[in-house]
Amino acid sequence: MAYFDAASSEPLHPQAREALLAAIDVGWADPARLYGQARRAHLLLEQARTEVAEALGARPDEVSFTSSGTQAVHLGVLGTLHGRRRAGRHLVTSAVEHSSVLHAGGVHEREGGTVETVGVGLTGRVDLDRFAEAVARPGTALACLQTANHEVGTLQPVTEAAAACRANGVPLLVDAAQTAGRMPIPSGWSVLTASAHKWG
Numbered sequence: 001m002a003y004f005d006a007a008s009s010e011p012l013h014p015q016a017r018e019a020l021l022a023a024i025d026v027g028w029a030d031p032a033r034l035y036g037q038a039r040r041a042h043l044l045l046e047q048a049r050t051e052v053a054e055a056l057g058a059r060p061d062e063v064s065f066t067s068s069g070t071q072a073v074h075l076g077v078l079g080t081l082h083g084r085r086r087a088g089r090h091l092v093t094s095a096v097e098h099s100s101v102l103h104a105g106g107v108h109e110r111e112g113g114t115v116e117t118v119g120v121g122l123t124g125r126v127d128l129d130r131f132a133e134a135v136a137r138p139g140t141a142l143a144c145l146q147t148a149n150h151e152v153g154t155l156q157p158v159t160e161a162a163a164a165c166r167a168n169g170v171p172l173l174v175d176a177a178q179t180a181g182r183m184p185i186p187s188g189w190s191v192l193t194a195s196a197h198k199w200g
Contacts, residue, residue, distance in 0.1 A: 007150055007178060010200035056185065056192065069177045069195030070100040076173050076191045077104035080142050081113065084171070088139025089113040094126040094146070094156070098175055101144050113141075124154035132164035140170050147186060148178040155179075162188025 171190030181199030
């Protein structure tokens with residue numbers, strides 16, 4: 001039977017399945033505890049964190065695991081905004097971001113922040129000039145841009161958007177849920193979110 005929903009989730013790759021089953025057998029204990037089985041679970045968790053960090057060019061202490069891509073986005077957006085509240089309360093997103101980004105923006109607005117939504121062209125690609133203008137506004141604390149749209153597949157100009165953010169001292173959260181594990185991660189991001197079940 002054909003499967004046509006790989007943008008949402010894919011079956012586990014055989015090697016990923018093998019690693020998961022081994023982890024279930026050996027790493028079932030609470031990795032925060034100190035007894036033997038827990039230490040083994042902690043070692044497995046830290047090895048996974050190190051491997052992800054190496055793949056991203058990050059430090060292991062910069063990698064966090066969450067229960068879902070949505071939770072990763074919420075923590076990334078709201079945590080970064082909270083940490084940068086002295087820089088400002090303005091958030092910039094594109095009009096075609098995943099609902100998790102838009103919902104986090106709604107929370108930010110309800111807490112007194114502002115959100116600017118940058119439009120896209122006919123193909124769903126963000127208007128890069130308007131995005132650059134938006135991140136240049138005083139008080140911009142964070143910008144968000146997906147690597148690819150989850151509905152139409154449009155690739156976004158992340159590297160160029162990151163350059164505009166960098167020029168204005170604004171961190172860029174990149175939602176790479178649709179591309180991580182499938183294609184190289186664009187450079188220039190400050191915060192990156194992804195969801196492993198999407199690539200199997």
